[in-house]
Amino acid sequence: MSTESRPPPPQFAAKLRRALGGRAGWGGFAFQLLFVAVLIWIGYEIVVNARANLQAQRITSGFGFLGNTAGFDVSQNLIPYSGSDTYTRVFFVGLLNTLLVAVIGIFFATAIGFIVALGRLSPNWLLARISGGYVELIRNLPLLFQILFWYLAVLAALPNPRQGIALFGSFFLSNRGLVIPRPVAEPGLEPFAIALLVAVVAALLLRSYARRQLFEHGRLMRIWPIVLGLLIGLPLVTSLVFGAPVMFEIPQLKGFNFAGGSRVIPEFVALLLALSLYTAAFIAEIVRAGIQSVHKGQMEAGASLGLSRGSTLRLIVVPQALRVILPPLTNQYLNLTKNSSLAVAIGYPDLVSVFAGTTLSQTGQAIEIIAITMGVYLLISLVTSAIMSFYGWRLGRSLGNT
Amino acid sequence: MKRASLVLTVAFAAGLATPAAHAQTLKTVTDRGMVSCGVSQGLPGFSSPDDKGNWTGFDVDICRAVAAAIFNDPSKVKFVPLSAKDRFTALQSGEIDVLSRNTTWTLSRDTTLGANFTGVTYYDGQGFLVKKSLKVNSALELNSASVCVQTGTTTEQNLADYFKSNSMKYEVIAFASADETVKAYESGRCDVFTSDVSQLYAERLKLANPADHAVLPEVISKEPLGPMVRHGDDQWFDLVKWVLFAMVDAEELGITQKNVDDMAKSDKPELKRVFGTDGNLGEQLGVTKDWVARIVKAVGNYGEAFDRNVGAGSKLGIARGLNQLWNKGGIQYAPPIR
Numbered sequence: 001m002s003t004e005s006r007p008p009p010p011q012f013a014a015k016l017r018r019a020l021g022g023r024a025g026w027g028g029f030a031f032q033l034l035f036v037a038v039l040i041w042i043g044y045e046i047v048v049n050a051r052a053n054l055q056a057q058r059i060t061s062g063f064g065f066l067g068n069t070a071g072f073d074v075s076q077n078l079i080p081y082s083g084s085d086t087y088t089r090v091f092f093v094g095l096l097n098t099l100l101v102a103v104i105g106i107f108f109a110t111a112i113g114f115i116v117a118l119g120r121l122s123p124n125w126l127l128a129r130i131s132g133g134y135v136e137l138i139r140n141l142p143l144l145f146q147i148l149f150w151y152l153a154v155l156a157a158l159p160n161p162r163q164g165i166a167l168f169g170s171f172f173l174s175n176r177g178l179v180i181p182r183p184v185a186e187p188g189l190e191p192f193a194i195a196l197l198v199a200v201v202a203a204l205l206l207r208s209y210a211r212r213q214l215f216e217h218g219r220l221m222r223i224w225p226i227v228l229g230l231l232i233g234l235p236l237v238t239s240l241v242f243g244a245p246v247m248f249e250i251p252q253l254k255g256f257n258f259a260g261g262s263r264v265i266p267e268f269v270a271l272l273l274a275l276s277l278y279t280a281a282f283i284a285e286i287v288r289a290g291i292q293s294v295h296k297g298q299m300e301a302g303a304s305l306g307l308s309r310g311s312t313l314r315l316i317v318v319p320q321a322l323r324v325i326l327p328p329l330t331n332q333y334l335n336l337t338k339n340s341s342l343a344v345a346i347g348y349p350d351l352v353s354v355f356a357g358t359t360l361s362q363t364g365q366a367i368e369i370i371a372i373t374m375g376v377y378l379l380i381s382l383v384t385s386a387i388m389s390f391y392g393w394r395l396g397r398s399l400g401n402t
Numbered sequence: 403m404k405r406a407s408l409v410l411t412v413a414f415a416a417g418l419a420t421p422a423a424h425a426q427t428l429k430t431v432t433d434r435g436m437v438s439c440g441v442s443q444g445l446p447g448f449s450s451p452d453d454k455g456n457w458t459g460f461d462v463d464i465c466r467a468v469a470a471a472i473f474n475d476p477s478k479v480k481f482v483p484l485s486a487k488d489r490f491t492a493l494q495s496g497e498i499d500v501l502s503r504n505t506t507w508t509l510s511r512d513t514t515l516g517a518n519f520t521g522v523t524y525y526d527g528q529g530f531l532v533k534k535s536l537k538v539n540s541a542l543e544l545n546s547a548s549v550c551v552q553t554g555t556t557t558e559q560n561l562a563d564y565f566k567s568n569s570m571k572y573e574v575i576a577f578a579s580a581d582e583t584v585k586a587y588e589s590g591r592c593d594v595f596t597s598d599v600s601q602l603y604a605e606r607l608k609l610a611n612p613a614d615h616a617v618l619p620e621v622i623s624k625e626p627l628g629p630m631v632r633h634g635d636d637q638w639f640d641l642v643k644w645v646l647f648a649m650v651d652a653e654e655l656g657i658t659q660k661n662v663d664d665m666a667k668s669d670k671p672e673l674k675r676v677f678g679t680d681g682n683l684g685e686q687l688g689v690t691k692d693w694v695a696r697i698v699k700a701v702g703n704y705g706e707a708f709d710r711n712v713g714a715g716s717k718l719g720i721a722r723g724l725n726q727l728w729n730k731g732g733i734q735y736a737p738p739i740r
Contacts, residue, residue, distance in 0.1 A: 072559050346582070
């Protein structure tokens with residue numbers, strides 16, 4: 001052996017062996033390799049056999065159908081869509097509808113969940129009992145049942161469009177949903193948007209200045225009147241100078257339905273209500289557990305510093321509780337997103353309804369479509385988890401345990 | 403078969419089991435002692451369970467006729483209720499042997515699903531059901547209407563085509579099951595419920611006040627409904643196909659549930675062939691010589707089954723129309739049993 005060649009230090013080899021093979025050493029590693037190889041082989045066989053059998057039965061396979069014309073319509077589309085578009089477009093229409101209800105649902109579920117949790121912990125006897133009752137009632141009833149309840153309850157309570165409830169002559173509530181005036185861009189929109197942007201940036205700068213003043217010089221500044229003035233005043237002045245940023249298209253009853261304006265369909269409202277309220281019950285318990293996991297002394301310390309109960313919670317307890325809350329909270333977000341697939345029961349056009357439902361039965365390509373749909377839900381869930389992990393990581397850093 | 407079992411593993415995950423391509427369905431059915439038949443989740447007149455849990459209806463009778471031909475016992479059928487969305491997957495996976503569930507025969511379904519239509523049991527078309535209080539007399543007055551429809555059917559596409567070609571606007575709300583669709587229509591979520599006309603009559607019976615609702619005169623599509631079997635098993639395909647033909651031919655020959663025993667003694671050459679006293683036509687199909695007699699005894703001829711389930715003798719009261727025999731003004735026609 002020449003002097004130049006430097007074998008890796010024995011310690012490194014031992015570490016590697018231990019990491020790969022565990023206690024069994026290299027032999028264990030060989031078994032693991034074999035296991036992975038078998039898994040890959042099974043996966044390969046599965047694909048090959050499925051294809052062969054589909055071909056033998058002359059069931060069309062492959063992804064060519066994605067370019068075909070769909071030929072059916074969807075009641076809610078966030079991107080322009082008509083029956084002459086392709087199945088790919090249907091997929092995106094459904095995906096966006098799923099994401100819409102999931103994102104808004106997560107927002108409301110979190111807000112309601114926190115409020116109910118604080119209510120349960122409140123010293124007020126009645127408030128605590130009502131919050132407790134809410135949690136016990138909602139989380140113990142099946143979600144599908146709640147979705148159907150809200151849908152049928154909402155529908156039954158609302159009149160038909162000809163007898164719709166009008167608010168200010170421009171909002172109409174009926175069993176076709178809530179029709180609201182649609183904003184249409186006017187020339188004044190551009191200056192308005194710029195003014196709003198300037199106001200937001202100025203407000204953010206002011207906030208960071210105020211924080212510095214507080215932390216470095218112990219001076220507490222009341223900035224919210226200035227921020228409010230900036231955010232409302234600046235755009236208002238601009239629109240007075242340059243003209244109104246938007247005009248509103250007022251909906252009108254024509255024939256069976258309202259023409260013009262934007263519409264929130266009752267299926268969306270029912271699904272959102274059910275998902276938010278249901279998930280909120282679980283989030284409330286998670287938040288309550290998180291807050292109770294923070295030592296009682298923290299609350300007393302806050303009180304002895306002269307902070308109000310609300311400020312103590314907001315500044316001291318909740319940031320510490322979040323570490324406990326975050327992982328199960330992520331689970332609830334994922335559950336809400338996945339539960340949104342129950343939408344098909346009430347005719348909300350989510351991904352499962354339009355893609356894994358209508359598209360599947362029109363094309364008959366179950367394997368491909370189910371695989372795509374599962375992949376999409378997996379992706380949405382992984383992205384949600386990643387965002388929450390990132391938030392958790394930042395939170396951990398700011399609490400001083402990197 | 404190692405390969406097949408491997409595939410089943412996947413298929414389980416993907417929701418689609420793929421049985422071996424050239425399965426001997428008739429043998430499987432005989433060994434099992436039951437025909438597994440896919441039907442609707444409850445469509446009065448076509449397939450719905452009665453108050454004792456027995457399945458009745460026109461589509462149900464097709465399966466009972468198949469069972470009668472094989473086992474001489476129309477009760478040897480296991481009915482599997484399926485939504486419109488799940489029906490083809492159930493057939494492809496081998497969960498059912500026959501799909502008899504008001505399914506429209508189209509080219510794409512015939513070619514891409516790995517299944518074949520065995521004939522037309524009912525010539526239907528798509529129509530509209532509306533509340534009489536809306537005072538709508540024609541489908542052309544439905545501009546800007548909200549339309550309830552069951553997802554996974556040809557109906558959705560016909561609807562889009564019809565409104566587009568008449569440059570009318572509409573809103574579609576698609577539900578997974580027929581019951582939910584009807585419930586939404588009844589609650590006022592939609593102005594119109596669209597489906598095959600036969601189904602409209604059937605679903606109207608489920609409404610609180612059937613008389614308040616009317617079926618519009620327009621029929622906007624051709625919907626030939628028929629049973630399906632898996633592709634690649636010609637023997638089974640032939641059997642299911644000829645069970646329907648036998649029912650139609652029986653009506654044409656005047657063989658009814660009542661007179662079948664007398665007719666069987668006839669010495670007319672045509673009837674002798676049908677009843678198997680001459681030749682072995684039934685055995686060529688893989689069943690017994692007296693297969694036609696077994697079918698007619700169990701469910702009656704085509705006309706009897708029609709009348710009892712959906713026609714004049716039923717609550718639906720649908721006229722024979724296109725489904726009348728070819729020599730009586732309709733288009734039901736079956737090749738001869740010879």
